[in-house]
Amino acid sequence: MKGIIFGLLSGLLFGIGLTISSMVDPKVVLGFLDLFGAWDPTLAFVMVGGLLVYLPFYHFYVKPKQHTIFGEPCDLPNxxxxxxxxxxxxxxxxxxxxxxxxxxxxxxxxxxxxxxxxxxxxxxxxxxxxxxxxxxxxx
Incomplete structure (x- = not known):
């Protein structure tokens, strides 16, 4: 049950983050992909911010331990x-x-x-x- 609640809270946090960063607006995404027009780098900053949070946790916890914080095994790609x-x-x-x-x-x-x-x-x-x-x- 903890995993389900944590998954729900994680999904809600992810959705809130997407909304706050305007990544739910297709115009922002298409602006990022328009390299030779009115390029909008916002999406790059959101990606870098996400990586700065995720990568340390992955490399120092998930990868070496091969399980979640609740003890569930991780099915990492090999x-x-x-x-x-x-x-x-x-x-x-x-x-x-x-x-x-x-x-x-x-x-x-x-x-x-x-x-x-x-x-x-x-x-x-x-x-x-x-x-x-x-x-x-x-x-």
Whole structure:
């Protein structure tokens, strides 16, 4: 139960952080991706801030201990090579993010607004996740 409550609180904190930093606004994300136009570096500062909080905790606690603060085992990835599956998945993710300006985290945060475009994005994301798991079983 502690893990569920901690997960809920972490998700709420993440959503609040996304909202405060304006990362739920597709215009901010698209502005970051517009390198040769009106480039907006805000997203880079948010990413660096997140890494400054996460990396020390990961390297000094999670990686050496291989479990969460509640004693649950961590399923850390052990693949080191870049394969076609990774390249295709990352490319599809990047294309979707670049076209829409919406990332899965902010999309979930934006559901409460009831904006049809966001709801359609989340529906498409869920369908894509289901299709990906089925394709993965075939491959």
């Amino acid at each position: 693949k080191k090579n870049v394969d076609a599956k990774l390249v295709v998945g990352a490319s599809l993710f990047g294309i979707g993010w670049g076209l829409s300006g919406i990332c899965p985290g902010p999309a979930i945060t934006n559901i409460s607004g009831g904006v049809p475009g966001i709801l359609l994005f989340v529906l498409a994301m869920l369908i894509g996740m289901m299709l990906a798991s089925r394709v993965e079983k075939i491959i």
